[in-house]
Amino acid sequence: MLPAARPLTPLKPAELPSGSAERAGLAVEVRNVRKDFGATTALADLSFDVRPHQFVSIVGPSGCGKSTALRIIAGLLRATAGAVSVWGQAVTSPLGDAGMVFQSPVLLPWRSVIDNVLFACEMRGERAERYRERARELVELAGLQGFENHYPHELSGGMQQRVSICRALLLHPRLLLMDEPFGALDVMTRERMGFELLRLCDLGEYTVLFVTHSISEAVLLSDAIVVMRGHGDAAKPHMLEIDLPRPRTLATMRDSRFVEFAAAVREEFELGRAR
Amino acid sequence: MSGGWQNASKAALAFLVLFLAWQYVAPWARVPNYVLPVPTAIAQRFWQTRAVQLEHLGQTASTTLLGLAAALLVGVLLAMLVVYARSLRAVVLPVLAAFNSIPKIAIAPLMVMWFGLDTAPKIVLAFLLALFPIFVNSVTGLGEIEPDLLDLSRLLGGNAWRIFLKVRLWHAAPHIADALKVAFPMALVGSVVGEFISGNTGAGYLVMSGQMTLDTPLVFAALLSITALAVAGIGAVGLFERVFLSWRPSMRSR
Secondary structure (H helix, E strand, O other), X not given: OOOOOOOOOOOOHHHOOOOOOOOOOOOEEEEEEEEEEOOEEEEEEEEEEEOOOOEEEEEOOOOOXXXXXXHHHHOOOOOOEEEEEXXXXXXXXXXXXXXXXXXXXXXXXXXXXXXXXXXXXXXXXXXXXXXXXXXXXXXXXXXXXXOOOOOXXXXXXXXXXXXXXXXXXXOOOOOEEEEOOOOOOOHHHHHHHHHHHHHHHHHHOOOEEEEEOOHHHHHHHOOEEEEOOOOHHHOOOEEXXXXXXXXXXXXXXXXXXXXXXXXXXXXXXXXXXXO | OHHHHHHHHHHHHHHHHHHHHHHHHHHHOOOOOOOOOOHHHHHHHHHHOHHHHHXXXXXXXXXXXXHHHHHHHHHHHHHHHHHHOHHHHHHHHHHHHHHXXXXXXXXXXXXXXXXXXXXXXXXXXXXXXXXXXHHHHHHHHHHOOOHHHHHHHHHOOOOHHHHHHHHHHHHHHHHHHHHHHHXXXXXXXXXXXXXXXXXXXXHHHHHHHHHHOOOHHHHHHHHHHHHHHHHHHHHHHXXXXXXXXXXXXXXXXX
């Protein structure tokens, strides 16, 4: 049902994220981040790195602070202590050039699919016309051809989420942040969306930070997984590198190493609980 | 669509029955013409005075629309103040709520004392009556935006101005349209009451002059004009909604 993957029209040099080549360091650096909400500690001591072009998942049970961590990295929340930098720069305000996908698609009900995607460049203050062709290509790649002029309420939940992913990818963000993007979808749609996301990301060499509570989703999609164990001061995470071959397919899920990785992630949780 | 026609024809039938009953039961019950004129008498008087009706109604329409426009401007600006300056919320909201609890009709004589006998007090009354519904709905429309949407807009590089223009204003439009459906008849009440108490123009003045001369059919004819104006105003807002706000949830089933 999906069109064959083909590379997107390359962005003109001026539109490419500036200086990404010379800044070959880390995409995201999280150092001893702590976050308190009043007397409650949401994050105790979080540290991890994301390298350029890596797909990193943060996995953990509900309430372990994984969404809080993502919001701190995005600059939407301020850490109580510790430091976060993105592409070598300390995060002090909302990033302004990051793609973001939430659990709900947060589309604008008064805009058509294509205009919802173009919302990204309008917020940046760029003229929509320059990006219309790329928006069309993204929409087509996401399997939404024929729906360009439909309104969000005319689409299914899965289709709406695809629109919000297209919107996040429009400006070729240097960092793509996703907060349980497939959490509201049914299991079948969820699996398919995961593969579609990988396909879209492979085309653009994105750096992705992906929050989920699904172990299999995390193992299937990621190069590395940050396992957050539980509440408050037990939040010291463990990082697992997932070196399963790419491209990942449904067959990957039957790979014995996939099962081993999933078991290893689960074991991390159990260790956290035993403590 | 057939359901719509069916409902419309049912409503038309109900009105027909009502008018027929009025036409024949009122004389039969010996209700005098100066108390309750029959529909044909009202229609006749309406037709006789059509030029005068139109002239006075035009006057009422202009004061109503001027008051409404002022209320729209001030209401939205006050709402922006409340939405953007959260600290002012605690000051503006109680003051406006207290102000709203004054029956505005009761201060109509004061408006005449302050603004004279001309059209000014009518515009002010129309403005005062229309202001509150517009303000309240604008606060909801401009302010109650999904937090995720605001966060997303900021992460995409949106500044306050662009978010206002491309998110808040659009989000507020259906709320303001709803407010206008209430505010238009309110503004009309303001104008007409203003015309009752002073001046010699407007549909309200026409009602009063009918009362003075015991010309009950003229009173009813003027009321008919005023009602037509109210219906036209609400209809215009409805048309605007259909054309520009067709995406809103309540429009989807139509």
